[in-house]
Each structure stands twice: as C-alpha cells, then as structure tokens.
Amino acid sequence: MPLAIVCILLAGLLPIVSTGIAKAGFKGYDNRNPRDWLARQTGFRARANAAQANAWEAFPFFAAAVLSAQWMAVPQARIDGLAVAFVVLRVIYLGLYLADRANLRSLIWMVGWGVCIALYLAKLW
Numbered sequence: 001m002p003l004a005i006v007c008i009l010l011a012g013l014l015p016i017v018s019t020g021i022a023k024a025g026f027k028g029y030d031n032r033n034p035r036d037w038l039a040r041q042t043g044f045r046a047r048a049n050a051a052q053a054n055a056w057e058a059f060p061f062f063a064a065a066v067l068s069a070q071w072m073a074v075p076q077a078r079i080d081g082l083a084v085a086f087v088v089l090r091v092i093y094l095g096l097y098l099a100d101r102a103n104l105r106s107l108i109w110m111v112g113w114g115v116c117i118a119l120y121l122a123k124l125w
C-alpha cells in the first residue's frame with residue numbers, strides 16, 4: 001500500500017483525535033448531546049473542537065488531491081512526500097491550535113493547503 005494512502009487514513013483519523021482531546025478527562029461530558037456540550041466548552045477544549053471541524057473540512061480536498069495525483073501517474077515518491085508533509089503539518093496545526101498560537105497556526109494551515117495544491121499540480125513539474 002502506498003504511503004500516501006496511509007496518509008489519507010491518518011488524515012481521516014485526525015478529527016477523531018481532536019475530538020478525543022476535547023472530551024478527555026471531563027467529568028460532565030454529555031454523550032446524549034455531544035454537539036451542544038462541545039459548543040459550550042472554552043479554552044483548549046473549544047480549540048480542540050474547532051481543530052476537529054477544520055480537520056474534517058481539509059480532509060476531502062487532501063484525499064482527492066492524493067487520489068488525483070495517483071490517477072495522473074505522478075511519481076509515487078513525490079505523492080508520498082507531499083502526503084507525509086500534509087499529515088505532519090496537520091499534526092503541528094493541531095498542536096498550535098491547542099496552544100492558542102493563532103498566527104503560527106494560520107501559517108501552517110496555508111502551507112498545508114499549498115501542499116494540497118502541489119499534489120494537484122505535481123504532474124506539471
């Protein structure tokens with residue numbers, strides 16, 4: 001299995017990790033109404049929930065970029081490298097979101113988005 005496909009799986013799991021961080025260790029968590037509960041959170045829990053939403057938003061664009069690059073027969077090593085870069089950037093993004101480092105987080109988001117664009121354009125170089 002190509003490393004890039006593994007990266008799609010990992011990117012698909014990152015929102016779940018973010019949600020787990022938002023919910024972990026909290027005694028009053030309401031599993032009957034988790035979205036309302038999460039919407040009322042503050043601090044790192046609210047930021048983890050926001051990171052979860054952003055991870056879901058970024059996932060389809062990334063997954064389609066990897067699959068498009070493979071369909072266009074881009075060299076697999078190039079696809080793998082870009083896919084790994086995206087996942088690493090998303091992990092950094094999550095850490096910066098939790099640490100409340102908004103400007104650096106936004107920069108990392110832009111670089112990650114650029115990696116997706118590079119996947120779409122990788123056949124050109």
